[in-house]
Amino acid sequence: MLFNSLEFILFFPAVTLGFFLLPKRVKPVWLLLASYFFYMCWNPYYIVLILLTTFVTFLSGILIDKSKGQSSKRLIMALCIVFNIGILVLFKYFDFILLNLNKVFGVFGVRAVSNPFNFLLPVGISFYTFQAIGYVIDVYRKDVKAERNFIDYALFVSFFPQLVAGPIERSGNLLCQIKDIRKKNLFDYQNAVSGFGLMLWGLFLKMVIADRAAIFVDKVFTEYYALGSVELIFGAVLFSLQIYADFAGYSSVAIGAARVMGIRLMDNFDTPYFSKSIAEFWRRWHISLSFWFRDYLYIPLGGNRKGTFRKYLNLFITFMVSGLWHGASWNYVAWGAVHGIYQIVGGITKPIRERCYDRLNVKRNTFSFGLLKRIITFLLVAFAWIFFRARSLKASLIYISRMFTCFDPWVLFNEGIYGVALSRKEFNILIVSVIVLFAVSVVKYKKKIDIGTFLYEENLWFRWAALIGLILSIVVFGEYGIDFSSAKFIYFDF
């Protein structure tokens, strides 16, 4: 069940109404059943895997808590992690591993091994697996107590707003709030209004911006071999926009939905394209995942505590793994590696850059300096996204090569750019939407509050105008339903 579907529009109010009307002791059960129903709408068999992960990590938490010795605690944790990562590897990476093994076998003339399985990748498995593993590690570190109530814990793993695409929550945040469901009356007017605003904003990002940009991006990344620099640059920039609007939009709906029910999820995107450095970008982009990798991979590897070389090595490994987490393909690994290289080069060259600024008398506390850094950071990020989006590593290299060699700026003046995939009208809608996105991002950057909270604090007329504007924009301009991809006025389609 997608957030931008008729089913969810019916499902969410029904679940929320039930949540507020039911007795407190029943609320967690209600939410848990709703979450499993939500998940099973994708595929009923998925429930087996999530229940398995839930049981294993729940049990591991209790066993770790009960164990006396540190080594037994560590062993239980390790087994639990291996088990869950094993499931993830089996479903997500088995094909990839086999493909590469067969390539190696091919080099040595060994017969290829066929894939005996035909697994469908369960949606959200990467997210809830990491969330559950994070809990087990937190228990081991004594950051949280082992949860004894299975219903509460199961709800923590499968809470439907954040189940399939995050944010990847920490037990210290979400589990506590779940336990509070039985104690407090969670309806709060501010939460309801701001949550609703966030949900609408998320749908706007996804349906009006992301899905519209995707039309151009899909065309460009499919026919990159026949397009010129300008189209390819547009493609890369629009993909940066698409992936942000898509992902941040989904997170916004998730956070908004949870907030309506009185549960506060962590912010997942904090105006990442306003970052002045790659390091800052990763503190603002997919925050829940970045912090997960920082706390559960980078720091355990040694972080920056083992000298400069180890710091950069740990960084590089973390980013490579992060790339792999996103998808089972070398181009995701390449994307991760590029970001790792950015960080390393950024770190190494920082003293040199500082000295250059001093020598050249560059004023660092100025708007222009900040703007330049932001533009450069954005361009670096957009460049890296090419590896992420391209069909393969080879395709991304060809794409990049053509971007720098097939010079064709005239398409901007002879309107050829409108012939690629998006008409002038669609481009105009996209531009206006991006302006709105920019304005909202500036508000968030300056005031450090999300759009939902911002609207709640404004006057009634403004809030209503914004909410109604969002609703009508989604209804009219959202990418859904049957598409009249032909520009022909179909009334003349006689």
Next chain:
Amino acid sequence: MNKTTLKRLIAAVIFVIVTLGLFIKTVDILKWKDTTGDYVSSLEQLYNTPDDLIDVVFVGSSHTYCGIYPCIMWEKYGISAFDMSVSGQDRISALYHLEELLKKQKPSVVVVDLYAITYGRGIVEGNYYRNTLSLKPSVNSYRHMKEYCTEDEFKSYLTRLPIVHTRYRELQKYDFVDYLPNDFCRGEGLTFNIDPYASLSEARFSEPFPAELSKEDVEWLDRLRKMSEEHGFSLEFMVMPYDTGYHEQGVYDAVSLYADRYGLQMNDLNRMADGLGLDIKRDFADALHLNAFGACKVSDWFADYLTERYELKDHRGDESYRQWDDDLRYFYHKLYVNELKDCNSASALLKKADRLDKDEMFFVTCEAVEGADPEVVEALIRFGIEKEAQERGGTWLLVDGVLTQIYDNTDNEWPKIVKLGNLNTMEIKYNGPGEGGNVRFNNIDLSNKGAQVGFLIYDKLIGDLTLYKTY
């Protein structure tokens, strides 16, 4: 409940009402609006018809609305006929469109065109939407969609918005304001186009050779028969003249046997084409459709046929049937304008100006040009515009038999604004000989642009410009 909670509840309710109101208005703008093309909607015309007025219904696709003009029957015998026809109307849609009509009308005769029996859903995407989305949401339209749509697309059709929301790309004036002809037209689609290369198949001359009707064909015919029994109307079948194939003719011949078996009347107008006096070089818009000239002949024949066969009341003079009167006027307006468009000289056009209806505003714009055609000068003098006035240049308006000069090009006065209805404006000024912007109709430049004389007709009946011609 405390005061704050009450205030918030009231605010929430008002918000929902305001949002719903704007949502409904938005959907109204985006909704599907045509059944025959270009905002002409027979379903809309049906919904605008008061209850219990229609005596004869013609059901079918474009063959029907191109070939049957109810206004001809109205003019001759006062028959209140209606074309319940939609472009590409298939078998399933025919049943439900007729059901829709029968909710509020009690026709005594229903004539069903058999063309739909020769195809399934068709291939034109716009026709899928025309046939389903033109019906107002109701149990009938729900059942229609259930039977018509595939499982995957049913939800989109039912909720409509997933289909129509992308119409923002093609919105025109009549998505925001009513298209006036839908108030009174009776389902016809007027076309004056002539295809001189149209032809009729030789199959129409062959001896009847009934093909085998499929199970679906028979089921459809049975359902129509059951409807006629339930609602008490006489059911007839027809085939409109068009270039049939031998297979199609075989199917029609099979239906003829079916009709005989159940005592139903069937008129194969294809086989009767010569008897109807149809001129293959003049009466067809294309291979599949009659034009206005052909439709007049067929409709005239139907008028005689129905009057002979049934006791149909003559409703002429009855105020409740004003839509049929307006429809007839509309037909004559269109016929008249078509004649004017065919005039290849200003004098020929001006000779016909005395046939203007009271609802037609006739604008004549003159500009002083070098090498003015003396014939045009003479014709304008006879029309009532003196030579000196022509040479000065200006704009004249003929309405209700009265000719008035409304703008003089030498006066350099402010532009003349003529309000045409609530939505339209004619702006007249003089920027210079042959210049653009001298005459603008709602921002459309209709200047002479070097021509000696220009003619425009604004038709108040339909609220739009119907003629723009320069000589």
